[in-house]
Amino acid sequence: MAAATIKDVAREARVSVASVSRALNGGGGVTAATSARIHAAAERLQYIPHAAARMLITRRTHTVGALLPDLYGEFFSELIRGIDLAARARGLHLLVSSSHGGATEAAAAVRSMQGRVDGLLILSERVDTAFLRANLPKALPVVLLNSAVSGPAFHVINIDNHGGAVAMVRHLLQAGHRSVALIAGPPGNFDASERERGYREAMARYAPRAALTVVAGDFTEESGYRAGQQLLARTKRPAAVFAANDMMAVGCLAAFKDAGARVPEDIALAGFDDIPITRYVTPALTTVRVRIADFGRLALERLADVVEHPGQETPSADTLGFEIVVRDTCGGNKPEQNS
Amino acid sequence: MAAATIKDVAREARVSVASVSRALNGGGGVTAATSARIHAAAERLQYIPHAAARMLITRRTHTVGALLPDLYGEFFSELIRGIDLAARARGLHLLVSSSHGGATEAAAAVRSMQGRVDGLLILSERVDTAFLRANLPKALPVVLLNSAVSGPAFHVINIDNHGGAVAMVRHLLQAGHRSVALIAGPPGNFDASERERGYREAMARYAPRAALTVVAGDFTEESGYRAGQQLLARTKRPAAVFAANDMMAVGCLAAFKDAGARVPEDIALAGFDDIPITRYVTPALTTVRVRIADFGRLALERLADVVEHPGQETPSADTLGFEIVVRDTCGGNKPEQNS
DNA sequence: GGCGCCAACGTAAACGTTTTCATGCGGACT
DNA sequence: AGTCCGCATGAAAACGTTTACGTTGGCGCC
16 A cells, blocks of 8 residues: 555545645645545545655755765764754755765755755865855855855855964963963864964964964874874973864873873863863863854755855854863963953 | 746746656657757756745655654764765655654644655653554655554554663673663653663573562663762672763763772673763763664664655564673773674 | 568656646626 | 526646557568
8 A cells, every 4th residue: 555645635635636735835725624624634644744845845955965075083073963853843854974085975965955955064175165156056145165166156154263262372472471372273174264363363463572383283182192293302392382273282281291291280281172082181171162053054054045045145154152261271261252 | 126937937948837847857759959948047046946836736745844852862863864865875855854842842842744744753751652653644655763662553663662772782791791770760761671671581581590689760860870979889789890882881970989888899780772961971881872863864874764655665664783892981891792 | 572670769747836827707887 | 586706626737757558660571
């Protein structure tokens, strides 16, 4: 016995399919009596409208797609959680697709989502304006997450990498540390370069005479460890270290411990992201928190708005707030807030 | 200019729509020459088949759904990653839906996925056989993850909670600890009860004369902290503590530290899950690892098989392997392996 | 040279909806 | 009492694809 169709319901309720559709969807144009009869029949037959047929005629899928570079780690877990929560609240389905290394792969993913989604959330290093223009049907609403493409062409929502970095460096300086070194992220990475820009700007503004120290890193724990060793080996040790993300800060902390340097007495340390681990290392890591779930939620809501009112909204660039969360690795005790 | 349809391609290539369909999908029944002409035309028009229309006629969505209770934490991050990887490898899309507290909510989720997916991955405390029979169209392939429903009615894949617990308790005993206490998980939770069953069985088998000590917990860090305090307050302290999950072990470790008890010298400790944090607490936590990404991958592959060959496979119950990962909280040094 | 067969291709039905348009009917207003 | 309007309802088209079936043409074989 195959699933019941709208025709079955119509027959059962002794009306036409049109009336069934009206009674179940629109609401208008049907007597209360017939509507009740139709609902009863639908209930009896366990009728569930065929999604594909509806999509075909309606041109709406009630689904949004999320294109992500990878799903590794707490960041994406939280991001998806936020997106999913918001989608659920709006009655939207969520189609996820990850692991888009190259541009070709991403292009294939976009193509394969064609017609299955009403809009797209894209978080990827690789996509730029040219790519989007080439691969996106221009009718498809898109919101870019944490993307370097700024122009007025697309909706963008970014984490406040720059602001967070400025605030953290300022916090370290105000805590009394004369010099602050940076462990940078991978070259070419948007988050990394924005955080480095924030570091440089804050140093120039709040400690114009201090030397700039930047050692390389790639966001991994190992690179943080190596960076920590390098920093200790220098003749002029910095008073504080700002790692461009928490994983590197954790690695750096291990290097300091192994070398017998006390944190924060001998050298202060701070990270970026506020991943859960930061609370459990000893001493607990000072870092800048971004509410990732909110990030996802915001992105989905913006996308949903664009889907509802196509072309009305002028592309906007939002930036998500952050907080400096002071724990035990930074020495000072001046909490700071920003949102 | 709307998206190109198959008719546009047919006109462009001066053939019928049927030939276009054959050339692009099946392969058979078309001359090489015409096929080339069709492909060229499709390329020129940037033709992408309308997914919904295809679903409607084909009755295949090339999409699987994943019903999850929540998306919080590293566990689900990894699970989704594994599922997504396998889905991508099979050319399937992934529709996720989380936050299903109650049964009604889960039922609604199942209904709303109706017709959008070829099969369903379900991980939920609340669903039992009765629920599934009531809410699932019996044609829809389903694979249950970590579920208590055993019967021969559904495909099930479980983590080896029982085996892992047995192995860990045995490991603690073999490391020389006379007594092992358990910090239990929330009552009614499947994982929790299986792990407790493993604890009791291992104690009965390997330390039949030792007293059983079970204190309550609910998988949260706080409950682990409280349990740790309770255990220290006892007149007869256990030599080792097995927490039913890592978060509780971490909380318990904090309680021991705060009370001045040395780990593992004064009291040994072990967890379950191998979440990333376990590597970063001091001392690093001994635990039992389950490869969650593999878990997801396996589940999806089984589901894909069922989708391909409907009704052929007899419902199977698989169990995923585990490893004891020995770190610094358990005192002994006898690694053990099992898969 | 006629017959039949096979491959290539076209025609049209079908999938399950939504929606536009037509139809009929009752009641209110002139 | 006749006309008109509005409202509930039904018939049918449309969405874009796949596929069963029919048609054509060419070629081999007798």
